[in-house]
Amino acid sequence: GDFPIEVDTLVVGAGPGGYVAAIRAAQLGQKVTIVEKGNLGGVCLNVGCIPSKALIQAGHLTEHAYGNEQLGIKTENVTVDFTKVQEWKGTVVNKLTSGVEGLLKGNKVDIIKGEVYFVDKNTAKVMDEKNSQTYTFNNCIIATGSTPIEIPTFKFSERVLDSTGALNLKEIPEKMVVIGGGYIGTELGTAYANFGTEITVLEGTKDILGGFEKQMKQVVKKRLKKKGVNIITEAMAKGVEETKDGVKVSYEVNGKEETIEADYVLVTVGRRPNTQELGLEQVGIEMNDRGLIKIDKQCRTNIDNIYAIGDIVEGMPLAHKASYEGKVAAEAISGEKSEIDYIGMPAVVFSDPELASVGYTEQEAKDAGYDVKAAKFPFAANGRALSLNDSDGFMKLITRKEDGLVIGAQIAGPNASDMIAEIGIAIEAGMTAEDIALTIHAHPSLGEITMEAAEVALGTPIHML
Ligand code: FAD
Numbered sequence: 001g002d003f004p005i006e007v008d009t010l011v012v013g014a015g016p017g018g019y020v021a022a023i024r025a026a027q028l029g030q031k032v033t034i035v036e037k038g039n040l041g042g043v044c045l046n047v048g049c050i051p052s053k054a055l056i057q058a059g060h061l062t063e064h065a066y067g068n069e070q071l072g073i074k075t076e077n078v079t080v081d082f083t084k085v086q087e088w089k090g091t092v093v094n095k096l097t098s099g100v101e102g103l104l105k106g107n108k109v110d111i112i113k114g115e116v117y118f119v120d121k122n123t124a125k126v127m128d129e130k131n132s133q134t135y136t137f138n139n140c141i142i143a144t145g146s147t148p149i150e151i152p153t154f155k156f157s158e159r160v161l162d163s164t165g166a167l168n169l170k171e172i173p174e175k176m177v178v179i180g181g182g183y184i185g186t187e188l189g190t191a192y193a194n195f196g197t198e199i200t201v202l203e204g205t206k207d208i209l210g211g212f213e214k215q216m217k218q219v220v221k222k223r224l225k226k227k228g229v230n231i232i233t234e235a236m237a238k239g240v241e242e243t244k245d246g247v248k249v250s251y252e253v254n255g256k257e258e259t260i261e262a263d264y265v266l267v268t269v270g271r272r273p274n275t276q277e278l279g280l281e282q283v284g285i286e287m288n289d290r291g292l293i294k295i296d297k298q299c300r301t302n303i304d305n306i307y308a309i310g311d312i313v314e315g316m317p318l319a320h321k322a323s324y325e326g327k328v329a330a331e332a333i334s335g336e337k338s339e340i341d342y343i344g345m346p347a348v349v350f351s352d353p354e355l356a357s358v359g360y361t362e363q364e365a366k367d368a369g370y371d372v373k374a375a376k377f378p379f380a381a382n383g384r385a386l387s388l389n390d391s392d393g394f395m396k397l398i399t400r401k402e403d404g405l406v407i408g409a410q411i412a413g414p415n416a417s418d419m420i421a422e423i424g425i426a427i428e429a430g431m432t433a434e435d436i437a438l439t440i441h442a443h444p445s446l447g448e449i450t451m452e453a454a455e456v457a458l459g460t461p462i463h464m465l
């Protein structure tokens with residue numbers, strides 16, 4: 001064997017979970033080594049959040065470039081050089097990933113390229129193409145993330161795409177089938193629809209965007225319809241036949257078998273945690289039946305010097321959750337009393353318009369035994385939204401009836417992803433509807449909707465009868 005290298009804190013995976021954990025651990029005085037088998041930044045920066053938002057923006061600009069009859073804006077000959085779009089997307093990703101590298105180095109974190117395999121609770125092997133090196137560690141944070149699920153009848157190929165394949169297309173498809181109307185399928189489907197692709201979504205359940213309230217989905221579905229997106233629900237995808245320059249997808253709906261031809265089929269039916277090929281069984285780390293690692297409030301696994309964060313643990317597989325858990329784990333290793341508390345954690349879909357939710361929905365609050373008030377305010381009654389010509393949607397503020405405590409909010413509308421942060425703070429800080437109503441919001445801004453929703457909760461809205 002080789003001579004083991006001793007390290008203090010070992011972080012496995014440099015996605016938004018791992019790299020944030022490494023930086024925080026270094027800030028708190030730990031000597032940190034981070035190992036990444038792929039690219040710094042993980043899924044989020046390389047093939048997830050960031051490139052998808054770049055494509056969404058480019059699609060949005062394309063849609064807008066066609067002008068707007070209502071506003072008297074006419075354009076002709078809109079062209080999209082998709083190679084340029086992809087290049088630009090690449091520069092955004094590169095800026096961020098090299099930024100992460102700079103931050104890690106600046107915090108004196110050792111970066112190692114290679115794949116980690118655990119031997120026991122204090123030992124791991126790191127393998128690259130040529131070598132295997134043994135490391136011993138005092139503490140470890142596992143942040144290996146997740147991978148797209150492949151359906152056996154839809155083997156990924158050049159025409160059968162996972163989200164990464166869909167992000168990296170070289171041309172704008174004429175037709176694309178999207179299997180799975182979750183948030184990833186909806187976001188990418190919308191982006192390509194805005195570029196002019198004819199999109200058909202095959203969703204197995206009764207509705208797309210599971211987890212969001214019906215009224216919120218309605219706002220998005222109306223826009224998708226306008227873009228010509230065809231959503232087929234309760235459709236079971238059966239199989240795919242690859243032709244020379246396209247695909248033939250078969251599916252079953254209402255007991256009938258149908259087929260549809262397209263250039264590509266994008267399969268977004270969920271992601272599975274990367275916990276299988278790590279040697280975790282040699283360490284005895286407990287997982288649930290879905291392969292998610294069990295952790296306590298400090299992100300500690302059943303092995304007391306090993307922590308797990310991000311997509312490999314329970315809860316919503318989102319980047320900001322991974323980063324948050326990364327900080328908690330790093331702080332816990334440093335002896336701080338930090339504990340996870342997801343109360344103010346938002347969930348966002350970058351659809352058109354955006355959907356965002358934080359804390360309780362009205363129904364969840366009722367189920368939890370709260371006597372609640374749900375105060376709704378429409379974007380259509382907001383001056384800024386109207387002058388943006390983007391006034392579909394609403395905000396729903398959930399407060400506790402007895403004292404007006406803010407316990408949740410749902411937003412469907414432009415900039416919902418940013419607007420939800422204000423409610424996150426209100427929840428974290430234990431604010432009431434009155435606190436929000438008393439806060440002067442700039443006019444005209446979408447933020448005023450939050451102030452008005454708080455006024456609705458108090459029974460005194462100015463811009464609503
Ligand atoms: P990852 O980002 O998956 O990083 C794990 C890293 O570990 C990888 O780089 C991997 O190479 C490395 N690794 C794995 N095994 C080993 C090993 N044995 N040794 C060494 N390294 C290893 N979330 C949001 O919050 N907002 C969004 O808008 C959003 N959009 C998304 C869009 C798409 C198309 C996709 C696919 C995901 C999106 N997500 C979004 C989800 C988000 O990307 C993930 O929740 C997030 O990346 C999880 O972070 P993580 O640190 O747990 O893991």
